[in-house]
Amino acid sequence: MTSHPDIRLATSELLTHVLISSILFSHDTEEIPLWLHALPQTRRSPVAVAPDDTPLTDEVVSVLSFLDDSIQRCSKTPYRYLEENAKFFEENQSPLNQTISSLQDDPKSFPSPLLMTVLEQLRAKMAGKLLSSSDILSIVTFVRKLTVSLATKLREIRHAWKVHEKLDEILSMNGEVVGSDLMKESVKHEMALLADSLRFIENPFRESVSSPQPVVQEFLNQVEGLPTRELSFHFIFKI
Numbered sequence: 001m002t003s004h005p006d007i008r009l010a011t012s013e014l015l016t017h018v019l020i021s022s023i024l025f026s027h028d029t030e031e032i033p034l035w036l037h038a039l040p041q042t043r044r045s046p047v048a049v050a051p052d053d054t055p056l057t058d059e060v061v062s063v064l065s066f067l068d069d070s071i072q073r074c075s076k077t078p079y080r081y082l083e084e085n086a087k088f089f090e091e092n093q094s095p096l097n098q099t100i101s102s103l104q105d106d107p108k109s110f111p112s113p114l115l116m117t118v119l120e121q122l123r124a125k126m127a128g129k130l131l132s133s134s135d136i137l138s139i140v141t142f143v144r145k146l147t148v149s150l151a152t153k154l155r156e157i158r159h160a161w162k163v164h165e166k167l168d169e170i171l172s173m174n175g176e177v178v179g180s181d182l183m184k185e186s187v188k189h190e191m192a193l194l195a196d197s198l199r200f201i202e203n204p205f206r207e208s209v210s211s212p213q214p215v216v217q218e219f220l221n222q223v224e225g226l227p228t229r230e231l232s233f234h235f236i237f238k239i
Contacts, residue, residue: 023078024071024114027107031153035112038145039063040138052182054133062138066121066131074117081113088116088166089159109155118143119166126174133179140187143167144194151201160201164194 016036020029040059048056074081089110122139125131131139143163151160168191171178178184 022075024074024112027110027112028153031112031150034149034153035146037149038142040142050182052180054180054183057132057134057138059138062135063142066125066135066139067118070114070117070121073121074114078113081116084116085110085113088162106155109153110159111150111154115146115150115163119163119170123170123174126170126177129177131177133177133183136178137183137186137190140167140171140190144190147194148197151198157198157202160198164191164198167191
């Protein structure tokens with residue numbers, strides 16, 4: 001979240017302390033670092049724009065604000081999202097997998113119910129046109145990184161694919177709010193990266209099939225090289 005090692009370490013430690021005491025990660029506190037690792041690492045310049053002049057919002061602010069709202073909602077009705085979590089990951093259980101523990105039997109093998117809130121809020125905010133195209137790209141990038149990390153702890157890789165399928169469904173339903181063609185292609189590229197990553201986990205020897213269009217690659221390269229600003233020692237999580 002910041003390029004300064006000391007501030008970043010303090011940030012992670014404080015967020016871990018806040019989240020570890022909440023019901024959202026009571027099933028597995030070791031999952032918290034996976035969420036922290038998926039957060040944006042740097043802050044964009046206030047005047048940053050894409051090659052097509054689309055304004056780029058600060059990734060850190062976009063993702064943390066979105067997560068703050070999701071955490072508040074999940075904390076208010078955690079059991080609702082726990083039920084949705086169980087239904088989402090355990091539906092259509094194959095007879096061949098009946099010996100596999102359920103979420104109730106082995107909660108550490110499944111993600112925090114906060115993931116269900118994140119997906120729900122992304123759909124709701126996109127439908128309500130409450131996110132800019134830059135916000136959407138930042139959040140999709142975060143979910144992509146998070147899903148790949150969570151794939152290391154999920155009971156089955158198909159569960160990670162279900163997250164990919166749900167995210168793709170949300171984006172398909174609300175594609176018109178993503179913005180310019182460049183931003184749409186950038187979001188599609190994030191989805192392709194997620195799919196490629198999951199395929200690699202399934203088969204490390206499989207060759208990647210996705211590559212961004214030149215203009216998208218230019219945009220991604222530009223974002224990588226944007227000037228950064230220090231993140232002040234301030235947190236918006238209020239559990």
